[in-house]
Amino acid sequence: MSAQVPPGGFAAPKGIPEYVGPEFTAVRDTLVREADRAGYAHIELPVFEDTALYARGVGESTDVVSKEMYSFDDRGGRSVTLRPEGTAGVVRSVIEHGLDKGGLPVKLRYAGPFFRYERPQAGRFRQLQQVGVEAIGVDDPALDAEVLAVADAGFRALGLRGYRLEITSLGDATTRPQYRAELTRFLEKLDLDEPTRERARINPLRVLDDKRPEVRAQLEGAPLMVDHLSDEAAAHHAAVKRYLDDLGVAYVENPWMVRGLDYYTKTTFEFVHDGLGSQSGIGGGGRYDGLMAELGGPALSGVGFGLGVDRALLACRAEEAGHEAAGRVEVFGVPLGESAKERLIGIVGALRRAGIRADLAYGNRGLKGAMKAADRSGARYALVLGDRDLEAGEIQLKDLADGSQTAIALDGAAAAVDRALSGS
RNA sequence: GUGGGUGUAGCUCAGUUGGCAGAGCACUGGGUUGUGAUCCCAGGUGUCGCGGGUUCAAGUCCCGUCACUCACCCCA
Helix, strand or coil, X not given: CCCCCCCCCCCCCCCCCCCCCCHHHHXXXXXXXXXXXXXXXXXXXXXXXXXXXXXXXXXXXXXXXXXXXXXXXXXXXXXXXXXXXXXXXXXXXXXXXXXXXXXXXXXEEEEEEEECCCCCECCECCEEEEEEEEEECCCCHXXXXXXXHHHHHHHHHCCCCCEEEEEEECCCCCCHHHHHHHHHHHHHCCCCCHHHHHHHHHCHHHHXXXXXXXXHHHHCCCCCHHHHCCHHHHHHHHHHHHHHHHHCXXXXXXXXXXXXXXXXXEEEEEEEECCCCCCCEEEXXXXXXXXXXHXXXXXXXXXXXXXXXXXXXXXXXXXXXXXXXXXXXXXXXXXXXXXXXXXXXXXXXXXXXXXXXXXXXXXXXXXXXXXXXXXXXXXXXXXXXXXXXXHHCEEEEEEXXXXXXXXXXXXXXXXXXXXXXXXX
8 A cells, every 4th residue: 555645735624723823821721720720730641542432422413422422443443432522531530549639529520622523513612622621529510610710711811702601400310311201292292303303312302402494493381390390400400590690690591501511410401603604603511410320439529610712712703802913023134244143042042041031033135125024024123134233233123013123232132022021 | 325517827716609728816937146014027748627528629518436625414
């Protein structure tokens, strides 16, 4: 087998966005920062896991597991899967390393790529980027509210305004089976197409958020989970809402909301943005009180979210929010001739050692071209050095914003530039 | 997995009933080896997504295929 360059050249695998420049990391790091502020510790996890972890944790019947996973056998014959979501891996790690043996709750946050084999679309990718948090081991509605507040703070820190937080409660194991049976009886009487009937058989809840008007009309009067909560789940839900008010986090209740992952219980939520087209969810999550036990650990509760970094970035673009392009560097060197180049290389090195972002016109370009490069770099100052300056023992410090230029001593030039940058 | 739309220069796109492949922007150099956003000049070897067909002649018409894209579905 001899590998060839394909016609048209190599391309990234289907459905994978690539980000060049500071925009992506700025969005991701802003979301992460709010989790850090609330005391969530970073956890770095494997990008692939035992396939069974997701089958058991996320649920065999979910679309994510049944048709969207990147699964393959490794060379040792083990079935592994590129992670489609973050919670199962975090919970596995907590159980495996006994992280729950210390102080509770265990508060962790993560960021990185996830993988789902789906047809790409606006805001939907096969490699998607998420920032997430998990709070495990304390069953307190105040933790649900904290998790929601962290996500909301992240979006607000990005400058986003055109989104809303929708919440509901999916109840708990004590009343969900009865509710499910009642909903199934309701759905059986409706006039639905075969794919939808199939969905109703697999997970009747999922039919509730069908977008088609003809289906929505029939759903009028459908039994809702929020009306069938156990006393405990109802009290929990009411408490979450009170704490959200205390935190100043705005929300709307959406009793038709459904989650596609099986582990959710009680509080579930979604952040919805209106400027993104069809894939409008920029974040989602909820409580998962049975998951620790389901994966072989102690019966501890948990709550968390996943935020879509790709979609948050699209939302920023849609709102034209924030991220004014800060310059790549602060200082740009313009050498005229070889001896000036050697001297400037040293000065740029000294600037970098002093923590100043600095670059240089490479390629022995003409003065005009080098100045153009300086302009494009976004630098505050250009340092112009030629034979004339070398003889005079000076270097020209040019303020690129107002065009003014002053000669400074060549010796100690880096320190002088440092002072110029910090002095204004 | 199912539909619709689109594939022409690095980017955004024109390209008429089939008749020499274009514009703007960007980029590089020069006008001005001592000054960047303006101005002027110069600079394009594009598998016209790919493969086949029709034709004297195909970017244009036909068939196939791939990619991208939007929507269904699903979810971050």
